[in-house]
Amino acid sequence: xxxxxxxxxTYIETTPEKLWEALTSSEFTRQYWFGAEVNSDWKVGSxxxxxxxxxxxxxxxxxxxxxxxxxxxxxKHHKYEELRGEPTSRVVFTIEPFxxxxxxxxxxxxxxxxxxxxxxxxxxxxxxxxxxxxxxxxGKLLGIPRAALNKGFDVK
Amino acid sequence: xxxxxxxxxTYIETTADTLWRxxxDGDLTERYWxxxxxxxxxxxxxxxxxxxxxxxxVEGEVIVFDPVRKLAHSWIDRKPEAAGESASRVTFDLExxxxxxxxxxxxxxxxxxxxxxxSISGGWxxxxxxxxxxxxxGHVIEIAAPSCSAKDAA
Numbered sequence: 001x002x003x004x005x006x007x008x009x010t011y012i013e014t015t016p017e018k019l020w021e022a023l024t025s026s027e028f029t030r031q032y033w034f035g036a037e038v039n040s041d042w043k044v045g046s047x048x049x050x051x052x053x054x055x056x057x058x059x060x061x062x063x064x065x066x067x068x069x070x071x072x073x074x075x076k077h078h079k080y081e082e083l084r085g086e087p088t089s090r091v092v093f094t095i096e097p098f099x100x101x102x103x104x105x106x107x108x109x110x111x112x113x114x115x116x117x118x119x120x121x122x123x124x125x126x127x128x129x130x131x132x133x134x135x136x137x138x139g140k141l142l143g144i145p146r147a148a149l150n151k152g153f154d155v156k
Numbered sequence: 157x158x159x160x161x162x163x164x165x166t167y168i169e170t171t172a173d174t175l176w177r178x179x180x181d182g183d184l185t186e187r188y189w190x191x192x193x194x195x196x197x198x199x200x201x202x203x204x205x206x207x208x209x210x211x212x213x214v215e216g217e218v219i220v221f222d223p224v225r226k227l228a229h230s231w232i233d234r235k236p237e238a239a240g241e242s243a244s245r246v247t248f249d250l251e252x253x254x255x256x257x258x259x260x261x262x263x264x265x266x267x268x269x270x271x272x273x274x275s276i277s278g279g280w281x282x283x284x285x286x287x288x289x290x291x292x293x294g295h296v297i298e299i300a301a302p303s304c305s306a307k308d309a310a
Contacts, residue, residue: 010285011286137297
């Protein structure tokens with residue numbers, strides 16, 4: 001039986017350096033990550049936090065940082081009561097040059113069987129990564145309603 | 157536990173009408189689907205077929221044709237390397253969300269041996285990344301055949 005995990009692959013017309021910056025700069029993430037800001041010095045072992053309107057929604061630790069190829073952090077949710085009991089998960093970004101493009105693979109794992117967190121994450125990442133691709137390719141955002149992020153557990 | 161399935165969601169700045177046309181018009185699929193042209197009379201129960209330079213690549217039967225919301229068809233890979241794979245099913249769900257469309261592609265009824273799943277898991281992100289770029293920027297991104305471009309990039 002495979003372990004519960006979320007994997008998403010997207011091809012973006014950009015460079016690995018720009019994509020790395022987009023993943024690690026809060027000015028960038030605020031635009032495509034529905035207002036969320038990343039905060040870290042991006043050194044292995046350093047703390048990582050995701051903030052929304054100044055409030056820490058998720059936090060963890062940098063597990064791998066190999067710019068502009070691989071970034072990984074642990075990820076523990078704090079905002080929603082329904083998800084606070086879930087264990088600390090892990091996010092891994094793999095950036096690979098692909099001809100004139102970049103292939104981005106996002107792996108999010110460390111979920112419990114039957115938990116709600118995987119559903120929330122599975123709803124959120126496609127919206128975030130669709131915005132990221134559009135921002136890097138067209139310079140503008142899609143304007144996906146923020147509700148797209150929460151639907152995984154709110155509406156059930 | 158349900159049978160193996162593959163799901164990919166993407167949000168595209170377009171209209172449901174334009175996205176529907178992109179999924180069902182051979183002139184458009186040829187541009188973002190690596191030269192594969194789709195053709196059918198789009199009646200449930202009818203045959204449809206993808207051809208590439210005139211040779212059939214994928215074919216099957218139209219199962220659901222509900223413009224501009226839902227399209228489903230069976231999926232029989234006719235490429236020689238896919239010989240012996242069983243028929244699977246592809247469903248496209250289009251949901252307008254403000255000025256974007258949420259597209260959900262579900263490829264299910266995949267064989268237990270994992271062969272079809274392995275081949276389509278690599279293909280869908282490429283096809284759908286290309287489709288999104290084409291509709292948003294007016295041009296496709298240059299996704300080359302994986303084997304050559306991996307070498308070029310190294």
